[in-house]
Amino acid sequence: MTRPLTRIHSATPVGEPAFAFLETDGPRIAGPEARALPQGTSETLSERLAEALKTLPRDGLIGGALPFDRSALDIFWASDTSATSRRPGGLMPVALGLSAEPAASAYAAAVERALERMALSTRLEKVVLARSLALDCATEIDRAALLEALSGDPSATAFDVRLPGDTPRHLIGATPELLLRKSGAEISSHPLAGSARRSRDPVADRAAADSLSGSPKDRREHAFVVEAILDTLAPLCRTLSAPEGTTVTSTGSMWHLGTKIIGKLSDPETPAPVLAALLHPTPAVCGTPRPEAAQLIADLEPRDRGYYAGAVGWCDAQGDGAWYVAIRCAEVCGTQARLFAGAGIVPGSDPAAEAAETGSKFAAMLEAFGLPRDAALTLTE
Numbered sequence: 169m170t171r172p173l174t175r176i177h178s179a180t181p182v183g184e185p186a187f188a189f190l191e192t193d194g195p196r197i198a199g200p201e202a203r204a205l206p207q208g209t210s211e212t213l214s215e216r217l218a219e220a221l222k223t224l225p226r227d228g229l230i231g232g233a234l235p236f237d238r239s240a241l242d243i244f245w246a247s248d249t250s251a252t253s254r255r256p257g258g259l260m261p262v263a264l265g266l267s268a269e270p271a272a273s274a275y276a277a278a279v280e281r282a283l284e285r286m287a288l289s290t291r292l293e294k295v296v297l298a299r300s301l302a303l304d305c306a307t308e309i310d311r312a313a314l315l316e317a318l319s320g321d322p323s324a325t326a327f328d329v330r331l332p333g334d335t336p337r338h339l340i341g342a343t344p345e346l347l348l349r350k351s352g353a354e355i356s357s358h359p360l361a362g363s364a365r366r367s368r369d370p371v372a373d374r375a376a377a378d379s380l381s382g383s384p385k386d387r388r389e390h391a392f393v394v395e396a397i398l399d400t401l402a403p404l405c406r407t408l409s410a411p412e413g414t415t416v417t418s419t420g421s422m423w424h425l426g427t428k429i430i431g432k433l434s435d436p437e438t439p440a441p442v443l444a445a446l447l448h449p450t451p452a453v454c455g456t457p458r459p460e461a462a463q464l465i466a467d468l469e470p471r472d473r474g475y476y477a478g479a480v481g482w483c484d485a486q487g488d489g490a491w492y493v494a495i496r497c498a499e500v501c502g503t504q505a506r507l508f509a510g511a512g513i514v515p516g517s518d519p520a521a522e523a524a525e526t527g528s529k530f531a532a533m534l535e536a537f538g539l540p541r542d543a544a545l546t547l548t549e
């Protein structure tokens with residue numbers, strides 16, 4: 169019997185969850201009754217969450233997304249129950265077209281301009297510039313299938329969060345970067361910055377990891393993120409440390425420099441999303457200092473990031489939960505997806521190498537769509 173290459177869904181399947189986080193210790197999935205909380209910015213998040221947590225049943229969950237821009241509206245969904253299983257995915261649709269927006273060469277030119285601005289500035293030390301790929305499919309993208317395809321990498325957390333609006337629009341990805349986990353007074357974070365593409369050849373793969381580990385440029389790029397997180401969390405903690413220092417860590421397609429941070433909160437009542445909003449956006453997605461870097465991003469990137477490079481996560485009725493940096497993801501709507509990838513730029517960065525690095529960071533999403541992992545690197549302009 170021949171299997172059909174595509175499966176067509178005429179409408180959003182009933183019971184499609186508002187959010188799902190496939191974590192190693194079990195999935196956190198909204199029940200079908202999830203409702204959107206009043207939207208607002210990070211400034212009002214604490215009050216809005218306190219209100220929602222008052223009435224959340226013991227088994228309930230709150231999940232959602234913070235946008236990259238701190239002055240834009242977040243989206244939170246409250247679910248009185250948590251689902252334990254997901255609708256099985258169908259087949260991925262046939263891809264009709266993939267285009268780089270901006271093209272890799274235009275991205276490299278933007279990196280060049282960022283380096284010029286940094287050279288003229290006495291303050292700007294790092295900026296993260298991103299680009300996107302527009303993917304068109306023959307039929308509606310099966311979100312459950314996409315999430316399933318992304319769930320295979322144990323070093324990343326596959327997630328799906330419904331974004332605001334009447335048309336179903338979701339941010340779906342597999343993020344390797346933990347912004348903040350909270351359980352009672354215990355907190356942890358695992359910032360990543362500094363990257364190298366992995367190779368299928370074990371010798372070349374090891375050499376890439378060793379070269380990343382010894383790269384002063386990548387270590388500088390990474391240190392900004394760790395310092396920002398320690399500076400933000402220190403006043404809130406009784407203890408805070410990075411006992412293992414900076415090490416090389418990996419996903420299926422990338423090597424990264426990573427630093428595990430652990431601590432104990434002075435006030436264990438602060439909910440996880442509030443702590444995440446204090447940290448966001450770290451220099452892993454924005455830069456140093458934050459306001460100058462955010463302005464340069466607005467000047468040089470051709471489109472608004474929306475919820476890419478924001479934060480996604482969940483918390484339970486006690487305010488405990490996990491929040492992740494919203495990277496290695498795509499905004500999915502109907503038959504279309506926009507895939508995002510960014511790279512940290514510091515003095516000494518090479519524009520062509522940064523364009524190639526962003527190209528490599530699309531690999532996990534491209535593979536989940538059934539496309540070659542190198543498709544972004546071979547796109548003709």
Ligand SMILES: C=C(O[C@H]1C=CC=C(C(=O)O)[C@@H]1O)C(=O)O
Nearest residue numbers: 361362363452495509510511512
């Ligand atoms: C901004 C992204 O990655 C960040 C996380 C890890 C390594 C990064 C880097 O080496 O540039 C980025 O800071 C992205 O994947 O879109």
